[in-house]
Amino acid sequence: MLKWVRKGLRAGIKTTGYPHTRESAPGISPGRPAAMLCDGPQEAGAVAGRCPTGALSNQGNMIRVDHRRCVHCGRCRQDHEHAMAWEGGYEWAGGRKAPGEMAAAFSRSLHIRILDAGACGACLSEIKQISSPYYNIHRLGFFITPTPRTADVLLVAGPLTDPMRLPLERCYAAMPDPKRVVAVGACAVSGGIFGPSFAAAAGISQCVPVDIEIPGCPPPPLALLHALLMVAGKTKQT
C-alpha cells in the first residue's frame, strides 16, 4: 500500500485555486454564445434562426441568448459570415429567487445529494469531477452525502423523466429544512432537447422548487462549484 501513498505524493497538488484565484487552464469550459449586436435586423434574424433550440432571439439588431436553452451545438458560430461571438468563463449559475429569499441559510459546510433525473451522462461525469483532485470540493467544506436525511443541497441533472418524478419528490421531502435545489444543465433547467414530451418534463421545476440554475450542456465542474459557493453564501449572486 505504501507505493500508492508515494504515488499520490509524487503527483503533487493539482487542485484549482478557484474561488480565491481565477482558473485559466485551457479546456476547463466550452464557453457559450454571448449577446451580440449585428449590422442589421435581417442579419440578426438569420443568425438567431440558425439556433435549433430557440436559445437565440433578435430584437432589431440585437441578438439575445437564453442560456437556459443553449446546448452548445456551436451552429451559431460555424462557417457563416455572421458568426456569433462566444465568451469563455464558467460562473454561470444563477438564482431563481430574489437575493433576500436566498438569505444565507448556510455559511459553513454543505452536504450534497445527487439525483439523476434522466441525465445523459455528461452532466454526471462533470459532477463526478468536482470531488476529484482537480476541483476537490472537500477543501471548501462541501461533501457528497449518501442520504437525503443529512443533505442541505439537492443537485439534480436530467429533464425529469416520468418514472423519476416520484423518487425526486420523495428525496426532496426527506431533506431537512433549510434546503436548496440546484438544477444542473440545460435539461434540468428547461427540459433541453428532450422535454416537454410524453416521457419527460420541461425541467425539474415542474416537480420541486428550484433555487439555483446552472445552464450548460453540460456545465463544466467550475460552474458547479460556482453554484455551490452561491448556496453557501460565498459568492455574489448573479
Next chain:
Amino acid sequence: MGPTLNNVLKFTDLPRMVASRWGDSLEIKIDQERQLIQITCDPEVLQDLCQWLFYRQGYSLATLIAEEAPPEWVMRYILYGDTGNGQVHVLTRFPLSRTKVPSISPAIHAADWQEREIEDLFGLSFEGHPKLGDFILHEDWPEGASPMRTAFDASRLHPRQESGPPWRPEMIVKTPGAFMMPVGPVYSDTAESAHFLLETVGEDVVRTIPKFFYKYRGVEKIAEGMPADHALLLAERFSGSSAFAHSLAFCQALEAICKIQAPPRARALRVLLAEMERLRHHTAAVAGICSSTALAVAASQTSIIEEDLLRLTCRLAGHRYFFGLNTPGGLARDLPDGECKKASEAAWIVLDKLKELHEMLRFTSSFLDRLEEVGSVSRKKAVAYGLVGPVARASGVSRDLRVAQPYAGYGQQTKFQVPREAEGDGYARLRVLFAEAEQSVNLIHQVASTLPAGPVRTAAAPTEGCALGWAEAPRGAAFHWLRTDGSGNIRRYRVMPPSFVNWHGFHLAAEEFAFQDFPIIMATFGLSNAECDR
C-alpha cells in the same frame, strides 16, 4: 485487413444456400456495393432462417426494427457478419390488423429484450416469447397505449393510471432467511438511476432482476418528424459519455441515404476523435473500477488523467464531450494539423501514465482479489446473449465493428489489434480496457501523422430513403437506423446501443457471487443507463 478468399465466397454463396434451403418462401436482393443481402420471407420461416444465420453462419444480431407502413407492418431483423461477410437484412411483412409476430428469441436469446421492447412500445405480441409485459413503460402506464405507434401524440405527457404495489417476482429460493433486496433507483453517489431486485440468502446473490428505463426519454419517438439536423442533437446527447460514436453512426446512416461519403480528411479525423473518446471512456471506466474497490489513490490518479483528457478534447474540439462536431457529410469544422499532432503527443503521455497505473494495479493484491474470478461470463453465454464491446472481448468474443464492418477511416489504412481475453472475469475486463486504450493511442498517432489535406464536409441534399449507420462505440457496437422522407425529416429512427445489449447479459456476471461484489461487477461492466434507456 481486406476480406479473405473464404469470406468472399461465403458472402456470395449465402443467397444460393438460403434459396436452396427455403426455396419459394422468400425473395432475395443483393446490394454488392453495400455488401448487403436483403431477404424477404414469410413469418413462418423467420425463426429458422435467423437461427441458421446466427448459429450456423456466425452472423450477429444488430437490431430488430418494427415499422408501421400502412397497410402493413414491416419487421426488419438486421444481422452482420465478420470482415467481408456483410450484412443480412431479413424482412417480414404482415397486415396492420395482425398483432401477433412469431418470436425468434426461443432460438436467439440475444433478441429477448428487443422483442420485449417492441411489445411494450408498439403493442405487438411475440408468440413463443416466455416473458412479455411491463418493460420500458412502468406499471402506471395505461395498458393499450403504444407510444411508438404513429398515431400516438408524443408532444405532451400521457395520462397515467393508478397502479397498485410495485411488481414483485416470485422468489425461487424458499429457505428461511432468503429475501429480496431492492437496490436503487437512486444511489448514494453519481451512479445512474436504475433498479435491481437481488434475490439472496444473505451472502450470495442467487438472482438479479433488473428494472430499468427510469431514464426513458423516448428518443426514437420524439425524433419522428424532426429535420435530420435537429434529430442529430438527440443522437449526440442521449448518451453524453459516448456522444461522438453515436453521432457518427447517425451521420453515417444519413450519408448512406443521401449516397454521399465524407471526404478523406473528415474520415481520418473521425477516427482520431472516436479513438480519443474511447481513450477517455476507458480511463473513466478504470477510475470507476478503482473506486468500486475503494482504492482511493488509484481512483484519484485516474480521474486526474480523465480530466486531462477532457481538457485536451476541449482544446482540440471546442467541447469537453465532442458535442457539435459530427455533421451529415463530415465534420462541422476542420481541426488544424498542428493541434491534432499536439493531441497525439498528449495521448502518448496519457498512455505512459495508464501503463504505470496498470503496472501498480497488477501488483496490488487487495485489488486483484476483488476482480479475479469474480463476475465471470463464459464465451458460450456471451455469444448466446450477443454481448458486445470490451465485455464480450473479455469473454473471448473478438468481434469489433471497426474490423468486421469498416467505416470512416478504419480499414486498410489503419492498423490496430482487437485485444481479447479468455477468462471473462472482472480482471479480464480491466485488462481489455487497458489494452484497448493502448490501441486507441496507436490509432490517434497513426491518423495524426498521416492526415490527408482537403475539405471536411460534403454537401448532403435531403433525400427519401432508409439506411443503417454503425460505429464501435466505447462500450461496443452501436447501430442507428433511419428512414427519412423527401424533405429530409425523420420518419422512423431506431437506436440499438451497446449498453442495452450488455445490460441484458449483466445478470450472468452478478449471479452466484457475493453481495459485496455487486458494485464491483457493475463497475467492470462499465455500462450506461442513459445509453441503454434512450
